[in-house]
Amino acid sequence: MGQGHPECPERLDAIEDRLLITGLGDALERREATAAALADLELAHDRLHLAALRGLSDNLRDDMLAGGPSHAMVDPDTSLNEHTWDAALMAAGAAIDATDAVMAGELENAFCAVRPPGHHAMRNRAMGFCFFNNVAVAAKYALARHGLRRVAVIDFDVHHGNGTEDIVAGDERILMCSFFQHPFYPEGGARSDAPNLVNLPVPAYTRGMDVRELVEMMWLPRLEAHRPQMIFVSAGFDAHREDDLGQMGLVEQDYAWLTQRIKDVARRHAKGRIVSCLEGGYNLSALARSVEAHLRVLAEV
Numbered sequence: 001m002g003q004g005h006p007e008c009p010e011r012l013d014a015i016e017d018r019l020l021i022t023g024l025g026d027a028l029e030r031r032e033a034t035a036a037a038l039a040d041l042e043l044a045h046d047r048l049h050l051a052a053l054r055g056l057s058d059n060l061r062d063d064m065l066a067g068g069p070s071h072a073m074v075d076p077d078t079s080l081n082e083h084t085w086d087a088a089l090m091a092a093g094a095a096i097d098a099t100d101a102v103m104a105g106e107l108e109n110a111f112c113a114v115r116p117p118g119h120h121a122m123r124n125r126a127m128g129f130c131f132f133n134n135v136a137v138a139a140k141y142a143l144a145r146h147g148l149r150r151v152a153v154i155d156f157d158v159h160h161g162n163g164t165e166d167i168v169a170g171d172e173r174i175l176m177c178s179f180f181q182h183p184f185y186p187e188g189g190a191r192s193d194a195p196n197l198v199n200l201p202v203p204a205y206t207r208g209m210d211v212r213e214l215v216e217m218m219w220l221p222r223l224e225a226h227r228p229q230m231i232f233v234s235a236g237f238d239a240h241r242e243d244d245l246g247q248m249g250l251v252e253q254d255y256a257w258l259t260q261r262i263k264d265v266a267r268r269h270a271k272g273r274i275v276s277c278l279e280g281g282y283n284l285s286a287l288a289r290s291v292e293a294h295l296r297v298l299a300e301v
């Protein structure tokens, strides 16, 4: 994204370091992602969106060879460099590969430590640090390629998953549950007309205890009724108290609690099948500790 941008490579380094220091990394099975196929991306995105991004990326490389700038802006917060196209394909590919592995029974659940994130990417638009909607692609992929009839998408990032909503709204096979700080970036989202969306706007400074109550009252009954055969998680950790990109008050224990509730639903209805993908989380220390809490519950270690 360029110098000084919060969506930086050090985010993944911080997670890696934490896995190393705590020894948690030794308890996990690690896999490398492969690039997503364009045909699979088209399950969630317009062909035109993919072509436009591809064109932008190719032009950037040509311009760079001619001595031009190293970044191309997509929106005021979002730019791509010469590696972005490949990285975005790998991020979506990770979610797809994880879906295949979980569906094959090789893994009960998986966490994809990916950049760029995905939940702001709309069907035909890149924005908010996101290019392809990794979670929406994987959810659509599970329905289309594995023949599932019902899945759930859970988004606990501090920002509204407007891209995911854009892609899944009205698709009754997908139940989307989220909470997000509101009013906040991006605009919109407080009204969720489609019946398959349980999107809960909450004010700044909302604490974990209040979030837990909302989840128990609003998410869990809908998830129970939907009986998802697989659960996809937009795992953003920027609702953490120490994260300055949001103003919410969650802490590591809240992420552990959320993960356990998701896991309980998955165990009851989905043979435990969960694919979780990193979204936001910009305070490096809080991000690493929160991911650890999330993974300890997923992996039961």
Ligand SMILES: [Zn+2]
Residues within 6 Å of the ligand: 157, 158, 159, 236, 238, 279, 280, 281
């Ligand atoms: Zn976010």
